[in-house]
Amino acid sequence: QVQLTESGGGSVQDGGSLRLSCAANGRSFSTYAMGWFRQTPGGSRELVAAISASGLHTWFAAFVQGRFTLSRSLAENTVYLQMNNLKPEDTAVYYCSQYSGSYYRSEPDPRAYWGQGTQVTVSS
Numbered sequence: 001q002v003q004l005t006e007s008g009g010g011s012v013q014d015g016g017s018l019r020l021s022c023a024a025n026g027r028s029f030s031t032y033a034m035g036w037f038r039q040t041p042g043g044s045r046e047l048v049a050a051i052s053a054s055g056l057h058t059w060f061a062a063f064v065q066g067r068f069t070l071s072r073s074l075a076e077n078t079v080y081l082q083m084n085n086l087k088p089e090d091t092a093v094y095y096c097s098q099y100s101g102s103y104y105r106s107e108p109d110p111r112a113y114w115g116q117g118t119q120v121t122v123s124s
Contacts, residue, residue: 002026002113004096009118012086016122020081022096022115029077033099036070036081037108038092039117045095049081050104059104063089086122093117 008020022034035050049070050059058070069082079096095118100111 002098004098004113004115006094006096006115006118008081009094009120011121011123014086014088014122014124016086018083018086018120020083020094020096020118020120022079022081024077024079024096024098024113026113029072030074031102033102033104034072034079035097035099035104035112036079037095037097039095040092045108047104047106047108048094050099050106051079052104053102057103059106083120086120088122088124091120091122093119 003025005023008018012018031053033052036048037045038048040046048061048064049068051070051072055072060068067085072079096115098113099109
């Protein structure tokens with residue numbers, strides 16, 4: 001089965017930057033969309049950013065638009081989420097997800113694989 005390994009979380013001050021990484025194995029990385037979700041206070045997972053299998057299409061939640069960028073490296077089987085101008089409201093546990101298809105959806109995919117989560121904390 002697919003294993004997703006996340007890294008890059010940590011603590012930064014308001015306006016700082018982090019780069020989250022998600023390395024995948026277990027199946028063809030290039031044929032599946034990837035997404036980053038964050039866990040809401042209510043416990044649900046909210047899509048932050050997603051990238052199609054081709055890497056040609058990306059989506060960003062309105063609350064991160066213009067601040068985050070997403071890319072994927074086929075050679076490394078890794079997706080990167082560059083988080084710039086971080087704000088305290090970005091504080092959350094971020095989860096990497098590999099969709100079951102080539103394109104992303106805003107709702108968590110019941111057949112998706114998930115990483116263990118990485119904590120991002122932004123102080124004001």
